[in-house]
Amino acid sequence: MALSRIFRALAVALVLVFFLFPIFWILLMSFQTNEEILRLPPSLAFRPTLANYTALISGHLQTAAGLLDITFLHNLWNSVLLSSASVLLALLLGVPAAYAFARFRFRLGEDIAFTMLSFRFAPPLLVLLPLALYFQDLGLNDTYIGLIWIYQLICLPLILWIVRGYFEDASPDIEYAYRVDGHSWWRAFTRIAIPLAGPGIAAAGLLAFIFAWNNFVFALILASADKQPVTVGALAFVTASGIQYGQIAAAIVLSILPTLALALYAQRWLVEGLSLGAVKG
Incomplete structure (x- = not known):
């Protein structure tokens, strides 16, 4: 009985990881710069930034080509x-x-x-x-x-x-x-x-x-x-x-x-x- 519960818990955990990991990774990306996102190999160690959310709320996106207005x-x-x-x-x-x-x-x-x-x-x-x-x-x-x-x-x-x-x-x-x-x-x-x-x-x-x-x-x-x-x-x-x-x-x-x-x-x-x-x- 205990072994079946362990297997059941592992199966549920694997299903949750499979479906929730993309959302978790997107959430991490939202606090990273483009350089940190594109680096190889990817790493979970980074300095979080709110610049991405600030750009969305302010409507101004800073790019290499200059300031871009977004709505x-x-x-x-x-x-x-x-x-x-x-x-x-x-x-x-x-x-x-x-x-x-x-x-x-x-x-x-x-x-x-x-x-x-x-x-x-x-x-x-x-x-x-x-x-x-x-x-x-x-x-x-x-x-x-x-x-x-x-x-x-x-x-x-x-x-x-x-x-x-x-x-x-x-x-x-x-x-x-x-x-x-x-x-x-x-x-x-x-x-x-x-x-x-x-x-x-x-x-x-x-x-x-x-x-x-x-x-x-x-x-x-x-x-x-x-x-x-x-x-x-x-x-x-x-x-x-x-x-x-x-x-x-x-x-x-x-x-x-x-x-x-x-x-x-x-x-x-x-x-x-x-x-x-x-x-x-």
């Missing part, structure tokens, strides 16, 4: 705005749609749902060219509204299909009993169905936020530097004088903090939502 904090704000607004809109549209697909049977219902899901699997490059042309005609190119709209290709199918499963797992008899008491369909939906699927909705919303936050291609093509999120803004650290690895590492650390904080805050709902319905009686 990292503005890009970070763009990521928060685009991801939050996209997920909120996807929840407003996706949760009622998921309920309709779960509770009602209508012609071509499954085909419509599968078509929505296919948007999530389609390569972004497949739709970028026609979308860019349409956005120019509609005046949505290089706008927050246009990016939030196009982010629905990421968020809406994910929320629709995940939340639909939780509505299907919840028994409709509770809603019928509530409506027999004289309550409307809308009150049954908001007071009974949504609370029952609440953990699943929270899990779907968190996953959609992470996918929207990590998106790169749509904002790269359809937005200018003023509207681009942090994933695209990181390209500013690839300069003519070289790649600023320290600033890139610091930008990675700062950019994962919002999603990490959100995941830690919602971890109870995330675990409950992802495990809901895993065992059916």
Whole structure:
């Protein structure tokens, strides 16, 4: 028994090291200069510096070619705005749609749902060219509204299909009993169905936020530097004088903090939502 516990502890430790070591190394890089990062062989002994974080916060990056202005904090704000607004809109549209697909049977219902899901699997490059042309005609190119709209290709199918499963797992008899008491369909939906699927909705919303936050291609093509999120803004650290690895590492650390904080805050709902319905009686 003791030997099995030792092996189990070693296995867990190896898994943690495998997954957490890249994050640990990025964190160390964010406190090093480019010379320390590129030296061979690499070493854990170095003098920590906050210059990388100072450059990101101040917006001024000192390179061999001179002083470079960067807009990292503005890009970070763009990521928060685009991801939050996209997920909120996807929840407003996706949760009622998921309920309709779960509770009602209508012609071509499954085909419509599968078509929505296919948007999530389609390569972004497949739709970028026609979308860019349409956005120019509609005046949505290089706008927050246009990016939030196009982010629905990421968020809406994910929320629709995940939340639909939780509505299907919840028994409709509770809603019928509530409506027999004289309550409307809308009150049954908001007071009974949504609370029952609440953990699943929270899990779907968190996953959609992470996918929207990590998106790169749509904002790269359809937005200018003023509207681009942090994933695209990181390209500013690839300069003519070289790649600023320290600033890139610091930008990675700062950019994962919002999603990490959100995941830690919602971890109870995330675990409950992802495990809901895993065992059916």
